[in-house]
Amino acid sequence: MVEWRQVAVARRLLASERGTIVRDWGGQVPVVLAYPNNYAVGMASLAVHGLYRWLNELPGIVCERAFSSLGRGSSEGGPLFTLESQRPVGEAAVLAFSISFEMDYLNVVHMLYRAHVPLRAEERDEADPLVLLGGPAVSANPEPLALLADAIVIGEVEPLLERLGACLREGWREGRQAFLRELARLPGVYVPLLHQGEGVQRQWLAELDAYPLSTSIIAPRAEFGDMYLIEISRGCIFGCRFCLTGYWYRPYRERSLEQILALARKGLEQCSKLGLVAAAVSTHSQIDELTRRLRALGAGFSVSSLRVRPLSPILVQGLAESGAHSITLAPEAGTERLRRFIGKGVGHGDILRAVELAAKWRFRSLKLYFMFGLPTETEEDIEGLLALLKEVRARFSRQIVANLTPFVPKAHTPFERKAMAAREVLAARLRRLREGCRALHVELRVEPIRAARMQGVLARGDRRVGQALLRVRRPSLAHLQRALEEEGLTMEEYLREYASDEPLPWDFLRG
Secondary structure (H helix, E strand, C coil): CCCHHHHHHHHHHHHHCECCCCCCCCCCEEEEEEEEEEHHHHCCCHHHHHHHHHHHHCCCEEEEEEEEECCCCCCCCCCCECCCCCCEHHHCCEEEEECCCHHHHHHHHHHHHHCCCCCCHHHCCCCCCEEEEECHHHHHCCHHHCCCCCEEECECCHHHHHHHHHHHHHHCCCCHHHHHHHHHCCCCEECCCCCCCCCEECECCCCHHHCCCECCCECCCCCCCCEEEEECEECCCCCCCCCHHHHHCCCCEECCHHHHHHHHHHHHCCCCEEEEECCCHHHCCCHHHHHHHHHHCCCEEEECCCCCCCCCHHHHHHHHHCCCCEEEEEEECCCHHHHHHCCCCCCHHHHHHHHHHHHHCCCCEEEEEEEECCCCCCHHHHHHHHHHHHHHHHHCCCEEEEEEEECCCCCCCCCCCCCCCCHHHHHHHHHHHHHHHHHHCCEEEECCHHHHHHHHHHHCCCHHHHHHHCCCCCCCHHHHHHHHHHCCCCCHHHHCCCCCCCCCCCCCEEC
């Protein structure tokens, strides 16, 4: 039963939004678009905005949203219901999860548990919703969630939307098994219960302009809720050896300048600021012209990410004039040798020139992203990182924030078989970095080593990891650790080096 306190929270959120679609379920195929994190994070995802709009545009389908939490005042353990009509999620025909991060797998399991949907696909019957998964994490390696998924979209969903819509309209009335057989016939759809070992081909959208992707619901209480978000490109041309985006989202594609500007004009009717979204905004081939045209429209804008090279002075000036207080760069490693090894394509001089550009335009804060524990990394590389920060500090007198993330090997990248650094090694290097940053008056923000190691297990996990996930009733690292142990699994067997001829759980996927 839906709790009235939860209903009140949902209705307050709905009242704050603009662009919400509320339709009667009668005669429609009800689809719940579920994001396995809280409302503020979910509504910052352009995938949620795009899927919500596209699914509601398909004939015969009505789509509503659900989140693991609606935020302050809501319960994270009570019954799960939809935001729009506050109906129990289990009453939908399809429960479609958009999953961006491995650590959200715990929330997927918990949301199914709260929705009273059987966790195992094989245990569901005609009264249960079909559980459909998609998104970069589960798409790259679906095996940790294969036991709970009825079907998983491998790659990008846009090329499948019309055929998927037709399948939903026609298949759900014919019974679960017939429905699954129809889904399995779609290219790029993996149905674990029916899979016979054949390859599944990753799907990708050839022409971004065919599916404009921008904010569809103005949600002031979301992260970046004051901005109108616009995707300007997809993938990355550089192919850093550790990065899933550079390989799983190949080939690199750009949205046309004309479409971006059309979306910008639409956005400025609703928000005073735009957010440009891409793996590396600064690599768009027309970024200078886009910056000039946006400024001519009177638009203030922000960006999701920048590369150290290329870094357009015109873009940096546009950000400063838009009122941006901080600028974020990602050198990833402190030494020239290590940056070459990981394929970053950024030189020492490139980094310092970018810092000087940030200082010239007097940004209040400079944020730098680094990884530690990278393959072949030594103590000399750690000292090199600190030496680089010392040079940065000499050029930028305001706040410097160093964000440190342990390296996690990801499927489909050149580093997919590499070992993750041992906990003791990571801890020792982190202690040295803390000490050095303190002396340089550099603020340090670190992803916890324990969480990164668990992310590594989930990123390269198999169905045995999935079996452990199904044991976890509350989404916490401690509960997952205990579940792995109960299944007789150790983290080390997933974090070790993999032999070059060793089968990988995701080998059946074709890119």
